[in-house]
Amino acid sequence: MEQPHTDARPRNVFEQEHFPAVPDGARYKWYRLIFHHDERDERNFDLWLIMAILASVAVVILDSVPSIKAQWHGVLYLAEWFFTLLFTAEYALRLWVVRKPLRYARSFFGIIDLLAILPTFLSLLFPASASLTVIRALRLLRVFRVLKLVEYSSEAGVLIDALLRSRRKIFVFIATLLTIVVIFGALMYVVEGPEHGFTSIPTGMYWAVVTVATVGFGDIAPSTAFGRFITSILIVIGYSIIAVPTGIYTAELARTMQPKRRHARCPECGLLDHESDAWHCRKCGRTLPCE
Missing domain, CATH: 1.20.120 (Four Helix Bundle (Hemerythrin (Met), subunit A))
Structure with a gap:
């Protein structure tokens, strides 16, 4: 049965x-x-x-x-x-x-x-x-x-780990960017005023976000010479910092993908950095101390 x-x-x-x-x-x-x-x-x-x-x-x-x-x-x-x-x-x-x-x-x-x-x-x-x-x-x-394709989840874990390790740097970058947006938004509200579409500081901040992101919708634009000068500065700032978060994340990703190293100082030549499975110094051949 x-x-x-x-x-x-x-x-x-x-x-x-x-x-x-x-x-x-x-x-x-x-x-x-x-x-x-x-x-x-x-x-x-x-x-x-x-x-x-x-x-x-x-x-x-x-x-x-x-x-x-x-x-x-x-x-x-x-x-x-x-x-x-x-x-x-x-x-x-x-x-x-x-x-x-x-x-x-x-x-x-x-x-x-x-x-x-x-x-x-x-x-x-x-x-x-x-x-x-x-x-x-x-x-x-x-x-x-x-x-x-579940095996690919480990590769996704590498990406997430790099993102988590760079979160503090990215937070500082975003905080700096928000500060720039607030300052320039308030500045344009004072310079241009409601008659040119900048009816409030939040509206100026929206314009600053669009400008610093180099999107430029065109729904709000400065009309005065000084306002255009400020806009030019903000556009240059936008182009200068647009690659910052990408660089931060790429650096952390490269560090995550690097093979692990063994930090043991060679008693002969003083070299500190070695392969993770090394038992002898890669410079002078001396036996490395046990950790």
């Missing part, structure tokens, strides 16, 4: 946090179908889910086009509710097959799954919120698991 499948050991990071509710039976089969990606039917479920997500996002985007909405709004509205009910059933199924539903609901993917269906229900009370349904595009992050 064939024994039921009872292998409930965690097979990936997700299963280490969200175990199946039961080790066998129909409930466990649904768990494997939803959360595993090894067998053909499991991969097909993920691919159909991705196609449904893309189709639902396309429906929301098309419904925002006036010419299409005027002719096909009824069909698109029904399609949107079809996808919402489909994703609602899928979300309920995910909660049903895991051992701790509340823990899954609080996880990253659990929150994304919930946000994917909430806007449509909220649109019954707030019609404008229906457009927020495009947030379900975040569910496409599951494609990393489907296509076996």
